[in-house]
Every structure is written in C-alpha cells, then in structure tokens.
Amino acid sequence: MKYYIIAGEASGDLHASNLIAEIKKIDSNAHVRCWGGDLMKAQGAELVKHYKDLAFMGFIEVLMNLSTIMKNIRFCKEDINSFKPDVIILVDYPGFNLRIAEFAKHAGYKVVYYISPQIWAWKQSRVHKIKRTVDKMLVILPFEKEFYQRFNFSVDFVGHPLLDAISQINQKDISEIRKDFGFNEKPVISILPGSRKQEIIKMLPEMLKAVKAFPEFQFTVAAVNSHEYDFYQNLCKGYPVKIIFGQTYHLLMISDAAMVTSGTATLETALFEVPEVVCYKGSFISYHLAKKLIKVNYISLVNLIMQKEVVKELIQNDFNSENLISELKKIFIKENILKMKNEFAALREKLGGKGASEKAAQIISQFLQN
Numbered sequence: 001m002k003y004y005i006i007a008g009e010a011s012g013d014l015h016a017s018n019l020i021a022e023i024k025k026i027d028s029n030a031h032v033r034c035w036g037g038d039l040m041k042a043q044g045a046e047l048v049k050h051y052k053d054l055a056f057m058g059f060i061e062v063l064m065n066l067s068t069i070m071k072n073i074r075f076c077k078e079d080i081n082s083f084k085p086d087v088i089i090l091v092d093y094p095g096f097n098l099r100i101a102e103f104a105k106h107a108g109y110k111v112v113y114y115i116s117p118q119i120w121a122w123k124q125s126r127v128h129k130i131k132r133t134v135d136k137m138l139v140i141l142p143f144e145k146e147f148y149q150r151f152n153f154s155v156d157f158v159g160h161p162l163l164d165a166i167s168q169i170n171q172k173d174i175s176e177i178r179k180d181f182g183f184n185e186k187p188v189i190s191i192l193p194g195s196r197k198q199e200i201i202k203m204l205p206e207m208l209k210a211v212k213a214f215p216e217f218q219f220t221v222a223a224v225n226s227h228e229y230d231f232y233q234n235l236c237k238g239y240p241v242k243i244i245f246g247q248t249y250h251l252l253m254i255s256d257a258a259m260v261t262s263g264t265a266t267l268e269t270a271l272f273e274v275p276e277v278v279c280y281k282g283s284f285i286s287y288h289l290a291k292k293l294i295k296v297n298y299i300s301l302v303n304l305i306m307q308k309e310v311v312k313e314l315i316q317n318d319f320n321s322e323n324l325i326s327e328l329k330k331i332f333i334k335e336n337i338l339k340m341k342n343e344f345a346a347l348r349e350k351l352g353g354k355g356a357s358e359k360a361a362q363i364i365s366q367f368l369q370n
Helices: 010-026 038-042 059-064 066-083 094-106 126-133 142-149 162-167 174-181 197-208 229-236 248-253 264-271 284-293 301-306 321-331 334-350 356-369
Strands: 002-007 031-036 046-050 087-091 111-114 136-139 188-192 218-223 241-245 257-261 276-280 312-315
Touching: 002 010, 002 066, 002 094, 010 031, 010 038, 010 087, 010 111, 010 162, 010 356, 031 038, 031 066, 038 046, 046 066, 066 094, 087 094, 087 356, 094 111, 094 126, 111 356, 136 142, 136 356, 162 264, 162 356, 174 248, 188 197, 188 248, 197 229, 197 257, 197 276, 197 321, 218 229, 218 248, 229 241, 248 264, 257 264, 257 321, 264 276, 264 301, 264 334, 276 321, 301 334, 312 321, 321 334
Parallel strands: 002 031, 002 087, 031 046, 087 111, 111 136, 188 218, 188 257, 218 241, 257 276, 276 312
Antiparallel strands: none
C-alpha cells in the first residue's frame, strides 16, 4: 500500500520513523512518501520536504512566513494527488496538517491522525474540524481519550511512543559514554535548548548565563543535526560547554540535571529520571496572545500529564539566569531529587508502557482493511 506521512518537527520525525518501521513489519510492500526528517528517510521513506524548512514558532513568526506556508500547503496537495496514497497519516503539526486533513477528506483520501494536536490546551473548537475530516485519531496522552469523548468522538489511546524510542537506544555503560564524550567524573548538567533555530536563539543565551554559577559541574548543549556546528558555536562563545550533536538520549543517561526548553524534551528528560527546570520564552505579542487563549495550568508535558507541578516552569519574564540558578540549586537538595524521581516513576506508569508504535501500526492496518 501507499502511505503519505506528514511530520513537521523533530519529535514528529522520531515518532513517525518508528511508526514506519512497524508498518513495514505488517506491510512488506509499503511505499512511504513523507514530509519529515532524516529518521523517516532512514526507514526508507521518500522525503519530500525536511521539517527544518517548515518549523515556524509563534504567532508573529507564522504571520511573517505566511506566504511560504501557503506555498508549502499548495505543493503538498499537488504532491498528494500525484502520489495517490491509500492513506494519509498526519503527525501532530496542526496548523499545517489540519488544512491537509480538510483537503484530503474532500478529495476522498483516508485520513489517520497520529499524535493529536494539543487542542485541549487551546483552540478546542478545532475538535469539530477533526471530527469532520479525520477518519481515525490515535492519541498518546492518557487524558486525551476522555477529552475527545466529551465531544462524542471515539479515539484510540496507544500509549506514548517515547517509551518505544527510549527502549531502543544503545544501552552503553555510563562510564563508557562519559569517556566517549570527553567528560571526567564531575557531575553533568545538560542544556536542551530546543530544535527550531528561532527558539534556540531565544533560549540558549539565557541558559548559558547559568553555567558560570556552577564551576563544580560540566555542561553540555544537546545539539540537533539539522543545524550547523557554527550556529551553536557562535551562541556558546565564552562558555565552558561541550556541543554534542544527535546524542540527546545518551547525554541524558549521564546527566545529573537539565535545563530544558518546553516541548517533547521535557518528557524525554523525565523518562530518563533526570531532574529538570523547564524554560520557555516567546515574543511579547505571541506570549500575551497565547496567555489569553491557552486553557491549561502548565506548559510542560510532565506537569500536564501529572496534573500538578512536578518540575519547575520558568516562563517568559520568570525565565532569566537568576531564577535558573536558584532552581538548579534547589534540584540538588537530596529530598527534592528523591521526590522528583518518585514522580517520574509514577509518570511512566501513567503513559501506558511500551508498544505505541506497534499498536498504532496495527490499528492503521485494520482500518485500511475495512
């Protein structure tokens, strides 16, 4: 069968790549064409557009790049009609993917949405468009099934695919990883500044200001392969940090704490049981618009899933080096470490165990046979 998969971010590329691997176990003749990244390509998908050319962050940034976004949407529709897939699988990335869902439904294609947009946080009215345009919704957060039930829309909870991704990493010895990365025995604090250039430029300089307050620690920046070394090096000038590309999970395995830009990385860090401070800062206008629209009490997935503050969130004006230093110091109080790690264990239980990618592939297969 022919599958057309659209992922617009690094996390979507990861989860879609694992989904492709599971689809190919069921359908050995699967022909996959995609918008995504290197991980999807590595699974044998034909890559149409890379997510690094698609990711625009915040209201203002989207408006500034609106013509590019509209060109991409037009091209995507043309490419789908040319490819004529048996199913279109949309992975999160709602601003783009919901437009494609509407087009696809009218054009007669089968539409599966894997990893629901976070409409429970804002723009809940989008649920009506999803009901009209999506044939099968697969959700990965335990509270999402109940959310959709409130709108009489039946969805499938498959568990969180991060548990699959983490279980697949090469389980090297901790001392071996330290040696490979050039670390000594001093404790390590990792900086995860995000994957989009815009957010890295906004987040990383402030995070780096905390480095010199902890001379007894080693610091590393978890860099993503879609950006150049010089990009990170220019931002890190003057700071004693290692820049390590494409090894976030192995870095988390040896980390004693982390500063993390809000997003999927907050959950990844928690699943490695690394105490963390969550950070986020948007443009002034984007932040204040979001504040009026967003209907949740937290921004990090860890706190949202647990429905309480497990990790500290430093948002907008609260995100500064003084607060970062203060919160990092609190993390290293023994009772706080133990409490946070106990909460992380409870979080893992809530996420439903491994096998999300396999379950999703099986549901998609059964759906296509009906």
